[in-house]
Amino acid sequence: MTRPALLAVSHGTGDAAGAAAISLLVQRVAERLQSPGQEPVEVHAGFVDVQEPDAPSALAAIAGPVVVVPLLLSQGFHVRVDLGRAAAARPDAVVTDPLGPDPRLAEVLAQRVAEAGADPDPSTPLVLAVAGSRDPLSLPDAEVAAALLAERIGRVVVPAYLAAREPSLAAALQTHPGAAVATYLLAHGYFFDVAARIAGSSVLTEPLLDDGEPPAPLVDLVVARYLAGVARLTARA
Template identity: 40%
Template sequence: MTSPALIACSHGTRSAQGRATVAAIRAGLAEALPGVRVEEAYVDVEQPEVADVVARLAADGPAVLVPLLLATGFHTKVDIARAAAPFENVVVAEPMGPHDLLIEALLGRLADLPEGDSGRRPGDHVVLAAAGSSDPAAAVATRRMRALLEDELPVPVSVGYGAGASPSIPEAVAAARAAGADRVIAASYVLAPGHFAGLVAAAGADQVTAPLGTHPAVIDVLLERYVRAAARPAAGRGAGQLSSAATA
């Protein structure tokens, strides 16, 4: 039996580095899933649009639409769900987060900073810097990630958002300093270079981690989302079957 195609749906970006990062993530998925057709799709900025890709692949057989998005929100609940809705043979996987493996990726990026003890030295404060969304479920998911990250670090962890929710990343950085932090580290909870990564970099933290990018744990999360969705019973494979805050 042929495995369902994997539609890797990301937001889209004008950043050449961001596009290269997302392409490398797709390549990692294809390498881990030999024989599985892996196709790109986007909800904004880039082409091809997700609805067009879903319609084309659904004509050939079953497919799993995997959001390369860290939390639920408008793009998962509307753009992605709407694209899959007409097709019984297309199942939508859960968004990437929250997930324990993404904590592994965040810790890895913290360890990549010039001082490997970043986020572990007394006086440090880590701001989990997320893109943000006006959807309350996205904030719930991000707060869950904050709690999971704080469980792994001996220092305080707070949240800042690039848009759609408060506090903003600069506000969270300023609040950490006002609370007495000696060093504020912005942990970039974004997938790839682009607009939101730029907001994190410009927020005034003492150190800023790289986006999650192609960290092996990112690939593992996406593989898990694909495998779980592909194994969903036929009755549960209807369009837009999204769980907004599932954690492995």
């Protein structure tokens, strides 16, 4: 018996490197789910903006049970409304939690901070650059993500926003001059470019996905979200 399909939905980006990195993540997740001895899983990709197919079209093209995993880092309009509405008419579809916040993301962020050569002095704050959303549920998610990273690296982590919320990244860097900036972004794209412009000469980390292999904790996380969605579908049946 075939397990439910996985529809991995990311925001979408016009940045070729960012799009390739997300595509590779989806490919590695698909490979993990096709491991010997496991039932096959169809894996599809969709987007909420910029790229095609859009999430509703991608979902409509899948026959049978499907688990929609938002490749997004917090709750927000895209998860609750865009994907929620698309799946609402399908009793055989569920939308899982987004990827964040999660300790596995903190693990990857800590790796990126180390790779960037940020000042290891634990008394020096680190600024976490978050895309930002007007959805009220996104704020506690960003704060939890900062707390998880702080616990992981043993230093103060200050969340700052690239849009929609305060403090802005520029304001946070004025308050903490010389602080390194960890980008809480899935891949290269518009918001990474904004962060790079604002950060200027400050140390700036790569996003969670760079131009190499997707970090194993991130692949693990997507697979875990899928399995949680399968459990919800099973319970619903």
